[in-house]
Every structure is written in C-alpha cells, then in structure tokens.
Amino acid sequence: MKEVARHVVLPFFAVLAFFGCEKTPAPPSASPPATPSPAAANLASPATSPAGESTGDAEKTLHIFCWSEYIPQQIVEAFSEESGLKVSVETYSSNEEMLAKLFAGGGNYDIIQPSEYVIEGLIKEGLLTPIDHARIPNMKNLAPEFTNMSFDPGNKYSVPYMAGTVGIVVNSELVQDDIKGYNDVFQEKFAKNIVVLDDAREIVSWGLESLGIPVNEVSDENLAKVKPVLEKWLPLVRVFDSDSPKTALLNGDVALGIVWAGEGAILLNEDQKFKWIVPADGAHLFVDSLAIPKSAKHVQNAELFINYVLRPNVSAKISEAFPYLNPNVAARELLTPAQRNNPASFPTADQLANMQTFKDVGEQATKIDELVTSLKAQ
Amino acid sequence: MAVAATTTSPKRSSVPRKYGPMQVERWVFGLWTALVFAFLYIPILLLIVFSFNSSRLNIRWEGFSLKWYAALLENHALLTAFQNSLIVAAVTTILATLLGTMGAWMLYRYRFPFQRTIGFLIFIPMLIPEVLMGASLLAEFVHLLKLPLGYTTLIIAHTTFCFPFVLVGIQARLQGLDPFLEEAALDLGATPVQAFRLIIVPYLTPAIVAGALMSFTLSLDEYIVSVFTTGPQSQTLPLKVYGMAKVGLNPQLNALSTIFVIATVVLVLLSELLAHRKSS
Amino acid sequence: MTADGAASSQAAAIFKRRPGLVAWLVLAPLLAWLILFVIVPTIMLVLLSLGEQKGLGTVHFTFTLKNYVRALDWTWLKVLVISVGYALVTTGICMVIGFPAAYFIGRSSEPLRNVLLTLVMIPFWTSFLIRTYAWITILSKEGVLNALLVSARIIPEPIGILYTPFAAVLGLVYNFLPFMILPIYTSVERLDSAVIEAAYDLGAGPLRAFSQVIIPLTQPGIVAGALLVFVPSIAMFAITNLMGGGDPPTIGDVIYKQFTSGRNQPFGAALGCLLLLIFFLSLWITRRQRAE
Numbered sequence: 023m024k025e026v027a028r029h030v031v032l033p034f035f036a037v038l039a040f041f042g043c044e045k046t047p048a049p050p051s052a053s054p055p056a057t058p059s060p061a062a063a064n065l066a067s068p069a070t071s072p073a074g075e076s077t078g079d080a081e082k083t084l085h086i087f088c089w090s091e092y093i094p095q096q097i098v099e100a101f102s103e104e105s106g107l108k109v110s111v112e113t114y115s116s117n118e119e120m121l122a123k124l125f126a127g128g129g130n131y132d133i134i135q136p137s138e139y140v141i142e143g144l145i146k147e148g149l150l151t152p153i154d155h156a157r158i159p160n161m162k163n164l165a166p167e168f169t170n171m172s173f174d175p176g177n178k179y180s181v182p183y184m185a186g187t188v189g190i191v192v193n194s195e196l197v198q199d200d201i202k203g204y205n206d207v208f209q210e211k212f213a214k215n216i217v218v219l220d221d222a223r224e225i226v227s228w229g230l231e232s233l234g235i236p237v238n239e240v241s242d243e244n245l246a247k248v249k250p251v252l253e254k255w256l257p258l259v260r261v262f263d264s265d266s267p268k269t270a271l272l273n274g275d276v277a278l279g280i281v282w283a284g285e286g287a288i289l290l291n292e293d294q295k296f297k298w299i300v301p302a303d304g305a306h307l308f309v310d311s312l313a314i315p316k317s318a319k320h321v322q323n324a325e326l327f328i329n330y331v332l333r334p335n336v337s338a339k340i341s342e343a344f345p346y347l348n349p350n351v352a353a354r355e356l357l358t359p360a361q362r363n364n365p366a367s368f369p370t371a372d373q374l375a376n377m378q379t380f381k382d383v384g385e386q387a388t389k390i391d392e393l394v395t396s397l398k399a400q
Numbered sequence: 401m402a403v404a405a406t407t408t409s410p411k412r413s414s415v416p417r418k419y420g421p422m423q424v425e426r427w428v429f430g431l432w433t434a435l436v437f438a439f440l441y442i443p444i445l446l447l448i449v450f451s452f453n454s455s456r457l458n459i460r461w462e463g464f465s466l467k468w469y470a471a472l473l474e475n476h477a478l479l480t481a482f483q484n485s486l487i488v489a490a491v492t493t494i495l496a497t498l499l500g501t502m503g504a505w506m507l508y509r510y511r512f513p514f515q516r517t518i519g520f521l522i523f524i525p526m527l528i529p530e531v532l533m534g535a536s537l538l539a540e541f542v543h544l545l546k547l548p549l550g551y552t553t554l555i556i557a558h559t560t561f562c563f564p565f566v567l568v569g570i571q572a573r574l575q576g577l578d579p580f581l582e583e584a585a586l587d588l589g590a591t592p593v594q595a596f597r598l599i600i601v602p603y604l605t606p607a608i609v610a611g612a613l614m615s616f617t618l619s620l621d622e623y624i625v626s627v628f629t630t631g632p633q634s635q636t637l638p639l640k641v642y643g644m645a646k647v648g649l650n651p652q653l654n655a656l657s658t659i660f661v662i663a664t665v666v667l668v669l670l671s672e673l674l675a676h677r678k679s680s
Numbered sequence: 681m682t683a684d685g686a687a688s689s690q691a692a693a694i695f696k697r698r699p700g701l702v703a704w705l706v707l708a709p710l711l712a713w714l715i716l717f718v719i720v721p722t723i724m725l726v727l728l729s730l731g732e733q734k735g736l737g738t739v740h741f742t743f744t745l746k747n748y749v750r751a752l753d754w755t756w757l758k759v760l761v762i763s764v765g766y767a768l769v770t771t772g773i774c775m776v777i778g779f780p781a782a783y784f785i786g787r788s789s790e791p792l793r794n795v796l797l798t799l800v801m802i803p804f805w806t807s808f809l810i811r812t813y814a815w816i817t818i819l820s821k822e823g824v825l826n827a828l829l830v831s832a833r834i835i836p837e838p839i840g841i842l843y844t845p846f847a848a849v850l851g852l853v854y855n856f857l858p859f860m861i862l863p864i865y866t867s868v869e870r871l872d873s874a875v876i877e878a879a880y881d882l883g884a885g886p887l888r889a890f891s892q893v894i895i896p897l898t899q900p901g902i903v904a905g906a907l908l909v910f911v912p913s914i915a916m917f918a919i920t921n922l923m924g925g926g927d928p929p930t931i932g933d934v935i936y937k938q939f940t941s942g943r944n945q946p947f948g949a950a951l952g953c954l955l956l957l958i959f960f961l962s963l964w965i966t967r968r969q970r971a972e
Contacts, residue, residue, distance in 0.1 A: 085632050091644050095477050110632040115642050118940035119627060125737040126538045143736040220926050222941055261843045262926030266645040272459050273820030275842050292457065391942035396755040398929050421880045429784035436781040437799065440857070443814035444803045458817055503710050510699045512707065520960055524718050527959055529915040529935045532952040535945070536721035560717045565908055572904035573866045593702060606869045610862040613797070617804045617858070641807050649810055657806035664805065668798045672791035
C-alpha cells in the first residue's frame, strides 16, 4: 500500500497541484473566464455597437455548439465582456457529430453551426427556432447572394457565417501541367501523388461534375455511371484527409489535390508555389451558418451573438483567422488587398454563378458511402 | 539452489561474475531498451524543439521564439481544458484501478454465477469501436438515467473504458501467485481481508502501478468517447485540440506538452531519488 | 521448471471459494458497474442495430435484420479482415520490440525500475495529434528522416515513407508499445534471479534459457500484453488515417463514417455487434481448445 502511494499517488497529485493551482484562477466548473486580451478590447469598444441592440434574455448565459476553432476564442471573450453574458463553447468536428448530440437531447445548445444541407434537413423536421430579424439589424451587411439561398429562403432560420468551395491545389514546383478540371488531376502520371478529401459525398460529386451531371442527382442510375470514373480515380490517390489535407501538400508528399477553399487559402498564403484552380467542370459551394435549435433556452442571447458576429470589424477578424469566403460585404472592405485577392477565399462572380450547393439526399447517402468504401478497399 | 518464494526476489547473484551470461544479458537488453526509448522519445524531442519555432506551422524551423509560451499563459480556454483533462484522468485512474484490481481478484479467488460470462464481457469496452461506446453511453445517460452531461458522465465513460486494461494486467500477475501463500496466512489466523491487504496487495503492486499508468494515459487522450459524454463545462484537451488541425495545430500545444513532459520527468526523478535516499 | 503459472492456476482453482458477506459487498458494486455501463449499453447497441435511420438522425426501431444481412457482404468483411491484419502485425512487432525492454526494466533495481516504467508512459501524456503530426514531420518527403538518409547517401532522393501501410503500422506500434511493455514488466518483475541463474549454471545458452525458462515464466504477461495491444487496435482508425493516408479503410473508420456521412447509425451498430460476435466466438473457441 505504501509503495503504491509512493510511486503513483504522490507524483500524480504533485503534477495535478502543479498544473491545477498555478495557471487558471477560476475553478474548473466555470466556463473560460472572459479576460480581455488587447485584441479583444478592440472588438468590445462600445463605439462600434450600433443603436437598437436588444438586452437579451433574463438568464445571462449562452451555450454555443460550433465547429472546433471556427469561432476564434478572442471573439467569444470580447462578446462575453461586452454583453456581460457567460459564454460556454462546446465543439464538434463534423455535422453529424453535432446532430448526434442534438438528437440525444443531452446538451442545451443555444447556437449551432450547421452546413447548408443539414440546415435543410433541420428545417424540414422543424428543429430550428425562427430568427427574429428585427433583433439582428447587422444582417444588412450580408451580400445579396447569401440572403435567399435555396436551403433557407429569406434566412428565416439561419444566418450565413462562412462559405467556401472545394477546388484544386497544385504545387507548381512539382507539376508544370495546366490543370483545369478533375480529369486533369486524376492522370496516371500523378499516381500516388494526390490528396483528396475523405468525404464520400464530395468524391462522388466530382465524378458527377466531370460527367456533367448535377451534384444532387444521385440516383442509383447516376451512381452506376459514376462508378467506373471513380474506379479509375481512387487508386491514384495517396492520401484521403478531410481534416488537414494541406499537411500532405506542405510536406511535399503529394504534388496536387482537391481540398477545401480554406485549406487552399492557407496554402496560398504560406507559399507562392501553390496555385488554386476552380474546376472548370463545375464546383459546389458550401455554406456554414449560425442557427438556433428549437430546444434553445436563451434565444435572445443567441440573437445578440449573431448580431455581434455580423459586425464588420468582428467578421473581418474571423476572416483573418479563417480565410474562407466571407458573406459579409461590409467586412470584406476591411480586409487587406492580399486577403481580398486570394482566389481560394473569394472566387470570381462567374465562378460563383456556376456553383451548386449540396442538398440533402436522404437514403442515397448510405449508397454513396458504400460505393466509395468498396472502391477504396480494392 | 533452492527456489525461493515468488513474492520476494533477491536481485543479487550469490556468485559474483564479471562477464557471465547475466551481465551480458544486462548489457544487450540495456542497449535494446535505450533504442526503444529513443524510438519513444524522438517525436517528443521534435515537438519540444518546435515549441520554440517562430513559425506557426510545424513544418520548417524558422527561428527561435518564446512567443508560444507567452501566448499559452494567456490562453485560459486551453489551460482550463488541460486542467479538466488532468482531473478527469486522475479520478478515472483511481476508479478504474479499484474496479480493475477488485474485479480481477474476485474473478480469481471466488466462484459465483456467470463468472465465465463476466470474463468475456470485460473485453467489450476494449474492443468496441469508440463511436459505438460513446453513442450508446450517451443514449443511456440521457434517456435511461436522466443524468446531466458533465464531469460525472465523462468520468463514468472513461472509467468503463479503462478498467478492463487494469483488470487484464492484474489477472496476468495473479497467474504467478502462489495460492498456498494466502492459505498460510489464513491458517496463521488472518482474516481474508487482512490476507488480502497484507499479502496480495503488496504482491500485486507492480501490476497496480502499471494499470494506473495505463488508465491515466488512456483517459488523458480519449477523444471520441469524450465527444459524446461531455457537457459544456467539462471540455477536455483532446476536444479542444481535435479541431485545431484544420488551421494548423497551434504551437501553444507544443509548449504545453513540453512543460508537462519536463515537469513529470523531473517530478518522477525527484520522487524516486528522495524515496531511495530515505530507504537506503 | 515448467510454467508454474499453470500449476498455480490449477491450485488456485481448487482453492476457489464461494463469496462470503464481505466478498459480496465488494462484488456488488463491481457487478452493478458491469451491468449498468457495459451490459446495458451493449443491449442498446444491439437494439440500435435492429433499427433504421430516417432523415437526419432519428432512428426507428423496426426490429429488422437487414443491417446484418447487408453487413455480411465481402465489401465490409474485407475491411474487417484488413483491420484484424493490421492488429496482428502490430501485436507481433510490439511483442518483439517490447519484450527485451520490459525484461530489462523488470530486472532493474529500484529506483531505476520505477523511473524507467514511468518514462515509458510519459511520451503518451502529450496530445495524440501533436505526437502524430511530429511523426508526419519526421517521415515526410521533406522531413527529418529523408533529409538524413539522403545526406548520408543511403538513398538518392527522398522516398515516400508516409501514407503507406508501413507508416500506419509504425504509428500503431508506436502508440501501443507501452501497453505491451507494462504487462510483460509485471510478469518479469516477479522472476526470481535464482531461477534464471540456475538455468545458466546448468549449461543453458541464452537461447535455451529464454525459450525454456524465462518466456514460459513470463507467459501470462506476454499474453496480457498481446491482448491489450491486439484488441483495442482492431477498431483504431485515427492512426491509420493520419499516417497511412486513409487507404485501405479500416473497420473503425467505416463504422465511424456510418455515424457521420454514411447516415446509417444502425448499420454501424450492426457492424460493431458483428465484430463483437466474431471476437467472442474466437475467444470461446480458443479457451475451449486450451481446456482440452
């Protein structure tokens, strides 16, 4: 017994004490204290808060459930300080993870951050609270093309946060070819030199686009048409990675790939040798939005937060951290020319016009998953 | 040479030899162990080096900087998450070690109904894919037990996940136990509880320590099960870290790990040296 | 000098007794935990596997077997076989690499023994992701290892070590090695020096000393280590994805995807239950064979 105490318990608690007492003043049960950092002070200045903002719910808390790292910590802290609300942030790394917890009913989330096809489904199943536009005057900052999207006409239930596309990145030092579309990427000469997203829906949509079929028409017939295309493509892929496909490109382990626009923008910022190409066959646009679940307990606080995020300077700060397509035109004006001209972040108007958005495809999702898994395992 | 009882192990050879097989054995295995440690610590050394890298992406060295350490001290969210991880891991270790040790002992020493089935069931938390364990525990916590998600549910989930490791380890050690030892103690008048405390537990100590180390390690890094069973206030470090890969892992993590690794190594060395000094 | 583990457990079997009051008081909470947090969730999983998912996440419990029918397809079974293959290779390599280290640590005297033991674990108290990304930095084409090999003229130009099954196994071995070393250590620690010396005294070379004396004596630890590496590594997919490039897919990844893009949680549960079933069948068969 004494030996156990000596070898395990004591070093153990010594370590705990060392880390537990030293750094964080607040006890673990409290949410991260909103201590203002110098940058946050900038964002919290009352001078920039427009008139007409409501005071929120009686209970001064807000539970945010969002993608990891998608809402910068300093923004949360600044909002918390200015509004006086206690904000807790829980994170997920996929839409379905979020849905699983939402459906389980265990957490009480006031704000969620779903992608477009999920919002469609949530609206259909009546799981979102309608947003009171009167309490979110900053919605006027949104670009017109983002105010009436097919998955949520009139932004009744959601407010676009960040959007993006999926496109081709080429390491021009390793690849001198002129890459224009998906078929240019999947050539024999690039065998085992390609990185793609590990997303069955995405992969199938590229196949469909290369055949000229709209991405949402995933009938069994069309899947059968796409299968031989993918059979040719997938063995050429070296890395399947949805979390950080930029790693393989940065490390020189692959020469080109099809990745998220945000990843592309980071690569372009990192090194001039990377080039971004929007596939000529067609691309699709994804939109991540903020929404309020039906089970939310602090709807007005949530609306306060959404309005806060739509402020130009706040939104610009988000763009700084995540170079995605910012739907906030007022924020775009605050960006540096380099940020605004990053082709991965901001596609041209023609490219945008050509883009489709994913719709929920119901049970075909299962067939898509099976198709890609069986081809991968060959 | 008589074979001594298995609970004591004299380490010194009775016939001192300079280059005998025992010594050769020691050198060869020592070299191998050194190589194994090199293998284990190479990535750790790399991440320590990169914690001083001025560039944000851990790919190229671009210059020495302490800015990540400075930023870390301001990053309350990260530190709180780390603190949560440590607390959850500590409590999990205590519970899992208790469960595992007592479980192994009960299975070894006693006969009770469904014993063999239980021996099979303990493998479930080890084998089952974490997403399934997480989803099923979440469903149970929310719908059956009506427990609010937070530290309690997190610790329950982690303990369930860790205790089979302890149990299997203790079972292995028990297989080498001389059963007559306990009999002898009982014959001399000890109660089963006393026999357990004074004979069995000291014998099991290395396995208990090993089990505790394994539990702590498993709990500290547990991600998927934590996703499903945590509440908003009990975010652990892996939960914070796993989304960071999208924008490139923040070198503040390197700084945190560096501090933790160095602190634990120093603490372990100190505590062992002090204990050794006291006893010798 | 036979494995006295066998003799010991035979003797122990004779001494097994029925629990008294105190023993039941200890047994009760253990059983309660087992029932509440292992058996009940498993039953819920089986129920889930008999259902169907509609829409975004609502599952209808229709008590259908169609998920299992679908699971018994070579597409999925092949993935299962691949995963078990990876697990076996990992376990084998861990055994070979880990045994000598565990032996050395177990035979060391205090305080070296405890220091080394804890030092084995400390690297794994860093976050899994940064550890793995450190390996990626080392193994990438522009990474440390390739740089060393090229400058030492061993290879003409950088080779793609990463995103291969080799790298996946390397990652798996790295993460599971401590779980092989620690159980073997607990068996080595109780070895009596006198026994080993006697083996050498009686003329056994190191090979015979090990194969006929030491390994049989440490067999429980080796088996425990093998279990603690093999079993969890079957469903482990984060490592194979990150370091192996996600190709070929593993059963853990496939099941995880059913909860995300696959939109078919019941199917994922069915695959999981199938895995459990196959495992328990194998375990049962092995135990029966050993009893004979």
